[in-house]
Amino acid sequence: MEGQASMDEKTKTDGVRPTATQSGAPSNAQSGLQTGNPQAAPHLPGNDRPTLKTIAYMTGLGITTVSRALKDAPDIGADTKERVRLVARQVGYQPNRAGVRLRTGKTNVISLVLSLEEEIMGLTSPIVVGISEVLAATPYHLVVTPYSPSRDALAPVRYVLDTGAADGVIISRTEPKDARVALMLERNFPFATHGRTDMGLAHPYHDYDNEGFAYAAVRALVERGRRRLTLLQPPRHLTFHRHMRNGFDRAVRDFGVETIPFDTVDIDHSLIDIRTAFESLLRGGAVPDGIVSGSGAGTIALIAAIEATGRKIGTDLDVVSKVPSDFLGWLRPEVITMKEDIRHAGHELAKAVLARIAGRPPEELQSLSGLDKAKT
Amino acid sequence: MEGQASMDEKTKTDGVRPTATQSGAPSNAQSGLQTGNPQAAPHLPGNDRPTLKTIAYMTGLGITTVSRALKDAPDIGADTKERVRLVARQVGYQPNRAGVRLRTGKTNVISLVLSLEEEIMGLTSPIVVGISEVLAATPYHLVVTPYSPSRDALAPVRYVLDTGAADGVIISRTEPKDARVALMLERNFPFATHGRTDMGLAHPYHDYDNEGFAYAAVRALVERGRRRLTLLQPPRHLTFHRHMRNGFDRAVRDFGVETIPFDTVDIDHSLIDIRTAFESLLRGGAVPDGIVSGSGAGTIALIAAIEATGRKIGTDLDVVSKVPSDFLGWLRPEVITMKEDIRHAGHELAKAVLARIAGRPPEELQSLSGLDKAKT
DNA sequence: ATGACCAACTGTATCGTTGCAGTTTTTTCG
């Protein structure tokens, strides 16, 4: 391979590479008698990838015609289109993304904005994988744009909007009144959220049915005879705090059991903090005999606390946990788990943004998952 | 906000948006009397983001001058540079990526190529986070390009090379003779690998010291009096299979203990398979009293097998596991763990590609981590 | 004074693509 590395004519000094020593793929080889004879030696990008110009030369057509043929425009003859397509396929033509983007503004990029906080217990992996799997069948690329929890969550979104860095955005960790959602809606920018909002504004989302989860979790505990329940909940500022709380409280009311407050920590706290907090709850006066955990990682801290106080899960108390994978099921089968399929969420979210970009109305792009729990 | 949404003159009908209904950020508003009077109403992108043209107009300089001033070129006056920089900062100028990319070929993108297989136990999360943290301080974006294990691992790399989709690539799961590495070296394309190769060719890499890990693991087992050891190893085709195997075998020799073969599965197998295989080993004739596990996820399957056969870790046998996080430490403190810091690997890999892009020689961009193990 | 030289700045062409406004050819029809 490589073979004929024939230097182009004179002006071969267009190779760019600002700081780099190596040259890599794009080399911008350039030649062609610019003004001279109109129909001769039409440049033909040396070893480079084919462009419209290449195909135009090969077919004897104009660049515009080729462009329009590949777009299946109505004013191009059927046989011409066929011929162009054939040649394009033959030479492996792929439109230059920079060219398209410069001209049309279309980036063919979806930006996944995520909090570094989500790293805990790796929600990132499966969501990235899920999104990728959908995008793989499209011309879209996935750009991951993380922000540190300390910084403004709005910043990355604003960046994308201001620079037009992507055609669509996926965000997570939504709040009831979410500034990012407000901003993107105002600018009419395609996006989808992992989690709902509560602003009376329709937008694409995918969410796990946390209310259903919490309700089912309480029921499971009650069925095991537990009557003094508590909840390791999401941080108050996120939308799904309310959902989970509602489900929990409603079930508690419905089943007529007692609750023990456990408000000092939430699932965003460090495992150490959660463990410490739960341990002191367990050593205190009002001790729960059942706990619902809104996070797989948090559950690990709870387990540690429980065992540190000499209690036994399944005997002294029961734990129901939402989990992103089934590690817990392997290591602590006595914990009741309900799986949240994050990869599936990735699929849904990706499909939603794409549909939104294609112009589908937001109302049709909302989905909820849950209920199919895997008890152990 | 929004305020003065003054429509531009006549030719404002350039707004593009092929398929989309919504318009989003880039709108390509365009006007300006093209030929007429040379120094008048110079277009000034309506509400859009500023370009070099904007700054040129504001400063009264030429576009070229502005471009060169912002690049700190030597042929621009010091005070002019200062003035340009000021205005640029003032209007929030950010170079249009498509423009730069089209002209120079520089994408400002790093492509992370990963196997969907890696999803297991989420190595993806921390490596993405680690890379992002480094790139955050640069103009680089991170594009995630996964490939399904069934498909050709070479495909995504070839794609990047052929289309110039990125300035640098990060790959993992290297093989001793790695086709991707060969290809990128041949094309002199900047990249870094997570894992080494064995082709006698220098390239940037970061690797975990799997040999050291395995050696230390065996020592830890021997110190606990274990003498019949086995290894849950990486798949044979990956480079670190040899490393880990070497460390294991050398330690076994050095400490004069026995080994039990366990070759039917490797860490890429499903947890079910691993568990089944290990269970049948445990129920067989030659039973190990110590096992070294090359993967945190795999260890979970091993534990399950051990407990299913009524054995107790720490008593009947010991387990040493490499882990990416410390979940195991929380849930099975009796397992001896050694942490592989994947996020750190992300840092190193990102720094390595960037340095390579900047022209630093590969030999200087190789790093190994390990040894700082966290025993429990 | 006059040419050489330098510092500071600018115009033009170009990357690949596409919207727009043609142009050429063929067909249709009064």
Next chain:
DNA sequence: CGAAAAAACTGCAACGATACAGTTGGTCAT
């Protein structure tokens, strides 16, 4: 048969940035 219309194709300009080859105006030595 000639004009209008349709079909098929094409050139130009522009998106934003930059390499290159100037241009301008001044300083200095001869």
